[in-house]
Amino acid sequence: MKPRTLKLRTVRALPAILLALLALAAWELAVRVFAIPEFLLPGPSAIAEVFWESRGLLLEHAIPTAGEALAGFLGAAITGLLSGVLINRSPLAERALYPWLVASQTLPVIAIAPILVTWFGYGPLPKVLVVVLFCFFPITVATVDGLRATDPDLIRLMRSFGASRRKTFFMVEAPGALPFLFGGLRLAVTYCVIGAVIGEWVGSSKGLGFLMIQDKAQFEIPRLFAEIAVLSAMGVSLFLFVALVQRLTAPWTLRER
């Protein structure tokens, strides 16, 4: 990246950073002035302190959560892509599959999680499945929409060359669907941390979700906030990771038209 654009980006991010600092200051001030007890609302400084003290513990439990979120996201990306392509290729698959995929989104995943735990135990698998359930649908829809948005004239052009359907798919339709697909991936990736935590709430022996349940029971409220901060940072990093992959593999999708 050129230094100029980097500087420009910093300048553009400045209002958001200033607002955050201002909010943190107001929060700290309110907690001190009104003497709010720590188990109700700890101030940012108290949370930071606990965060530093428990950094080893937080890291230890952040790793399985991140692993579940990432594995679930990859699983969702694969199932979403495959189902999307299948729905696009075959009208029969669309009629058979699409209504059920939509219906599956109305199921409360929180209610399914205990069943998954009963079936698959306390290990990482049920959490990964919860994440997949949370994330695959936006990716399916993005794939279907992206493939459907192919310019019909482009398909005619490929036909006029005498290109096979397969060539047309891989040379024109699939790359053309990438802007949509990355939109779906960026949306889905923000869900995957939530999915992993919900999976852990229901039954686990490690992970940030597990730690949250424990800290809540023991009134370790500042550490609860620290855990939320870690989860949020995790979600943002995953989002930035997807954005980076998009920038590296398909830079043309980011160009303004």
Added chain:
Amino acid sequence: MPEDPIRRKLVIQYAPKLTACGVHLAKGGVRILDGVDLEVESGQFVAVIGPSGAGKSTLLSLLAGLESPDAGLVEKDGVPLVGPGAVAYMPQSDLLLPWRSVVANVSLGLEATGASKREAREKAMRALERFGLEEFARVSPWALSGGMRSRVALLRTALLGRDVLLLDEPFGALDALTRRELQEWLIGVRDELAATIVLVTHDVDEALLLADRVVVLSRRPARVALSLPVELERPRKMAVETTEEFAQLKGRLLEALGIVH
């Protein structure tokens, strides 16, 4: 198609390059083509003009094998056309792929028809060099001007190496000055293209400037209203438009179009 190999060769040699014979086509109950006859000799440049919506583009997709007529016959080299892939076709919009560089866009047709990527790119590169566009080879299409995009799209079509080029209003979206530039360019590269060309346009001047023969379609449902040989000196210069001969031919075309009586 005759079975005898010698007869077969004779048919290919003496049959017109492209024939449309009594072609009828309706779409959604609307009659678009109503018995169109067209014959294009090998190496000829034919321009098709007509009122907008007359079915010029439809006629071209029939010649490209992208659609089949309801009745009538479309032939290439005396053999009925069964599907796309036998001729090179350039649609109205340039349809350059934003994820491919200029050279990769030019090689698209070759790659789509089974050439290896390396071979196709090398051919595309050589073509860009021959047409003086090599400095744009690595550029993304979004960075090109409209005129450049049209040149690249035309090159992509020509690189297929087929002996017939069908051009559907290739310069329709360009401003008047760029159009002139591209018309001059096309006159310049015509011999290089070494093909039979059918050009659809709504621009009477363009048709007269470029073509050996101009075919006028009537209003929908279309028939051939006039087939006019253009015997102007070649290679043509833009200045030909100011000659008496040109004005006379233009008058006849406008009359056939129903614009001047």
